[in-house]
Amino acid sequence: MENVRPAQFSPHLISDTLKALYTGVIDLIYPPLCLICDQRIAHARLEICGSCLEEFKLIGRPHTQFSVPGEIYISGAWALFEFDKPFQQLIHHLKYSRRRKPIGIVLNHYESQILDQLPTNKIDLVISIPLHPRKFRERGYNQVDNMSQWLTEKLDTELGNQFVKRKKYTTSQTKLNAEERMKNVRAAFGVTDKTAIKGKHVLLVDDVLTTGATANALAELLAQSGASKIDLITLSTPQYGNA
Numbered sequence: 001m002e003n004v005r006p007a008q009f010s011p012h013l014i015s016d017t018l019k020a021l022y023t024g025v026i027d028l029i030y031p032p033l034c035l036i037c038d039q040r041i042a043h044a045r046l047e048i049c050g051s052c053l054e055e056f057k058l059i060g061r062p063h064t065q066f067s068v069p070g071e072i073y074i075s076g077a078w079a080l081f082e083f084d085k086p087f088q089q090l091i092h093h094l095k096y097s098r099r100r101k102p103i104g105i106v107l108n109h110y111e112s113q114i115l116d117q118l119p120t121n122k123i124d125l126v127i128s129i130p131l132h133p134r135k136f137r138e139r140g141y142n143q144v145d146n147m148s149q150w151l152t153e154k155l156d157t158e159l160g161n162q163f164v165k166r167k168k169y170t171t172s173q174t175k176l177n178a179e180e181r182m183k184n185v186r187a188a189f190g191v192t193d194k195t196a197i198k199g200k201h202v203l204l205v206d207d208v209l210t211t212g213a214t215a216n217a218l219a220e221l222l223a224q225s226g227a228s229k230i231d232l233i234t235l236s237t238p239q240y241g242n243a
């Protein structure tokens with residue numbers, strides 16, 4: 001103890017110690033549980049237990065099914081994980097319970113397998129497909145932004161979310177036929193800076209790929225703005241295995 005000098009009790013050290021103590025007490029009162037299977041995990045920051053993390057299933061090949069009328073403006077598409085029960089749970093948490101950290105843990109765990117599939121060193125801009133303004137207000141965040149940031153970092157490229165926007169809330173889409181719906185969706189997107197898009201290879205990011213109509217509508221607009229190529233990546237798709 002003779003080596004302990006007053007200088008070592010810096011506010012930083014004290015706050016770190018208190019933080020660790022606080023986390024320890026919270027873990028005791030509320031034992032941290034796996035987000036997927038509810039089994040006890042060692043630390044809250046792990047979010048998902050080792051066996052659940054291992055069990056997510058990577059699809060591992062590009063996605064080719066689009067149920068979109070007209071021209072497809074998406075060159076390459078990837079839906080990363082099978083839409084099984086555990087993955088649906090993960091996406092539900094991401095969208096509705098503000099649990100955004102776990103997705104980063106899953107992406108990190110499968111980093112090399114994900115990056116192996118993508119055209120690395122070729123993408124200029126990563127863009128999250130923007131939410132409807134009303135949905136964004138309700139949720140307070142775009143659930144795919146964490147994935148877009150992760151991709152931007154791993155692909156050593158730029159985030160271009162500021163170059164696109166969603167203009168209006170498209171209601172009662174269910175009453176429209178496919179073509180009207182498409183027109184409605186297309187009209188809802190806008191490009192804020194065409195010069196920033198021109199000549200760029202864009203990677204669009206979404207959470208779940210269903211028909212691909214929304215992504216294709218934005219891709220069409222980006223193509224009209226001069227983007228050289230548009231790819232799409234999503235976390236999952238319910239279409240896998242239904243071919």
Ligand SMILES: [Zn+2]
Pocket residue numbers: 034035036037038039048049050051052053
């Ligand atoms: Zn688990």
